[in-house]
Amino acid sequence: MIPGKIIKFLEKGKVKYEILKHRTVYTAFDKAKTLKVLEKMVGKTLILKTDGKLAMVLILANKNLDLQKFKKLAKALPAGRQVKKIDFASERLIKNKFKGVKVGATPPFGNLWGLRTFIDNSLMKEKEIILNGGDYNFSIKISSNQLKKILPDAIFGNFSEKKK
Numbered sequence: 001m002i003p004g005k006i007i008k009f010l011e012k013g014k015v016k017y018e019i020l021k022h023r024t025v026y027t028a029f030d031k032a033k034t035l036k037v038l039e040k041m042v043g044k045t046l047i048l049k050t051d052g053k054l055a056m057v058l059i060l061a062n063k064n065l066d067l068q069k070f071k072k073l074a075k076a077l078p079a080g081r082q083v084k085k086i087d088f089a090s091e092r093l094i095k096n097k098f099k100g101v102k103v104g105a106t107p108p109f110g111n112l113w114g115l116r117t118f119i120d121n122s123l124m125k126e127k128e129i130i131l132n133g134g135d136y137n138f139s140i141k142i143s144s145n146q147l148k149k150i151l152p153d154a155i156f157g158n159f160s161e162k163k164k
Contacts (some may be wrong), residue, residue, distance in 0.1 A: 002133040002140070003100045009112045015146040020130065020139045026104055028061030031139060035130065038062075042130045043123055045108040047094050050074060050083040054097060055116040058108040058131075060123060063160035070118070070159035077155070101134040108132070109151065117151050120160040124148070 002019055010017050025031045028044035035042075039062035046057040046065055059065055067086070074083035091103055098106050098113065108131055110117030123129055124144045131140045131147075148154070 002135060002138045005100060005112070006107055006109070006134050006140075009109060010140070010150065013150040015142065015150045017146065018141040019133065020141055021137060022139065024136045026136060031130065032061050035139070037130065040122075041126055041128065043108060043132075045106045045132050047089040047106060049085075049087045049089050049093075050116070051085050053115075054089055054093070054113075055083075055118060056106070056108050056110040057118045057120075057159075058123060059120045059160040060126075062163060063120065063122060064163050066159050066161040069157075069161075073118070073155070073157040073159055102136055105132045105134055105136055107134055107140065111151060111153060117154045118159070119147075119151070119154045119156050121156055121158050122160055124156070 022034045025034050028042045032039040032042045040060050042061035043058050044061050048055050094103050128143050133140045
């Protein structure tokens with residue numbers, strides 16, 4: 001089931017969304033296959049440490065994070081928001097920070113946890129996106145416009161690359 005904290009967040013944000021129930025999946029690739037949708041419709045959430053603080057990064061299932069492009073974007077942010085050091089967060093750190101949410105199923109709503117959210121521009125080309133819902137059996141279907149509405153402080157950029 002999708003954690004109540006996430007449902008409350010979506011309801012409070014007054015966005016339209018749909019909850020999708022599916023078989024247990026652990027990857028965005030498997031989610032796309034299970035739901036019989038294109039990989040470019042499924043978002044995957046990455047948790048990074050930026051200057052020691054956690055941040056969420058949302059890219060499409062058919063892409064990989066281009067760390068060089070991401071670093072370039074993070075260093076080019078306005079003064080006071082720039083990032084110099086970037087690492088992937090450990091599973092233990094993720095487990096401790098996101099209580100009630102399964103590791104690998106974290107929804108990309110950084111503002112729900114007081115974190116910065118970075119969204120790759122390729123997501124905004126899709127009319128609808130399927131996101132992690134905090135559980136391996138449930139996902140959230142939302143339009144790209146509604147995603148923008150619920151994440152007003154998100155930082156957009158081009159920092160993904162096609163999977164090789």
